[in-house]
Structures are given as structure tokens and as C-alpha cells.
Amino acid sequence: MKKIIYFLMSWTFIGLSLGFVPNTKPKYLQLDKKQTLYTVEASCGSCNFDMPGDVCQLAIKLEDKKYYVEGPNINDYGGSHSKNGFCKVVRKAQVQGKIVDDKFVATYFKLLP
Incomplete structure (x- = not known):
């Protein structure tokens, strides 16, 4: 039984490391050309x-x-406390979304260089 578990775990690890995982792009990375695109400060x-x-x-x-x-x-864009992390610097970003209950619900979020 242990051999079966180790076999399955090793194949799972190999599959993940080689990228045999479906490419699921988060919804907030999809630009909608019909919505307004804002350039904002993010931190x-x-x-x-x-x-x-x-x-x-x-x-x-x-x-x-x-x-x-x-x-x-x-932390989706690197460690928040790293050298260029959001807790250390204010960065520019392009965003799309709506303000709901005093929160910005993002449908698109892209950091600018």
C-alpha cells in the first residue's frame, strides 16, 4: 500500500513540476476592451x-x-515585503472593475514597469 501511495505522489510531483497542469488564468487577468481601463497607484x-x-x-x-x-x-506579484513588494513601495497598475461596498472588485489587474 505504501508503494502505491509513493508512486502516486511521485507522479503527481513530476506532473506538477513539468507543467502538466491545466492553464487556469485567474479572472482578474483578463482585459475587457469594453470596460474603462484605469491607471492607478497600487500598494x-x-x-x-x-x-x-x-x-x-x-x-x-x-x-x-x-x-x-x-x-x-x-502576494500574487511577488512577496509583499520583498525589495519591490507592495508593503515597501507604491507601484503603478492598470485595473478594471467596479466599486462594491467601498472595495474595488477587480476584473483586470496588471502592474506597470
């Missing part, structure tokens, strides 16, 4: 935008208002 809401909360969470500044972002995670 950690509590570390750089002085927003309420004790947890590091991705936020944007859109038209001089600050919103926490639903969809992409703060």
Missing part, C-alpha cells in the same frame, strides 16, 4: 496608504480615493 493599504486594518492587503488609489482590492492577492 499595501495599511503599510503605505494609511488605511484601517492590521493585515497587509492590496489596495489602490483611484481618483484620490483609496480602496482595498478584491480579486488579486497582495
Whole structure:
């Protein structure tokens, strides 16, 4: 029984490492040419935008208002506390989405260089 479990685990690991996993692109990476595309400042809401909360969470500044972002995670674009992470720097991003209950629900989120 142990041999079967080890065999299945090794093939699962090999499949994952070789990329035999379906390409599931997160919904917030799909640009909709019909929606407005905004260029915003993006960073950690509590570390750089002085927003309420004790947890590091991705936020944007859109038209001089600050919103926490639903969809992409703060660590989806590298470690939040790394040299260029959202907790250390404010970055520019292109976003699409809607404001719902004082949160920005992103349908598209792309960091700019």
C-alpha cells in the first residue's frame, strides 16, 4: 500500500513540476476592451496608504480615493515585503472593475514597469 501511495505522489510531483497542469488564468487577468481601463497607484493599504486594518492587503488609489482590492492577492506579484513588494513601495497598475461596498472588485489587474 505504501508503494502505491509513493508512486502516486511521485507522479503527481513530476506532473506538477513539468507543467502538466491545466492553464487556469485567474479572472482578474483578463482585459475587457469594453470596460474603462484605469491607471492607478497600487500598494499595501495599511503599510503605505494609511488605511484601517492590521493585515497587509492590496489596495489602490483611484481618483484620490483609496480602496482595498478584491480579486488579486497582495502576494500574487511577488512577496509583499520583498525589495519591490507592495508593503515597501507604491507601484503603478492598470485595473478594471467596479466599486462594491467601498472595495474595488477587480476584473483586470496588471502592474506597470
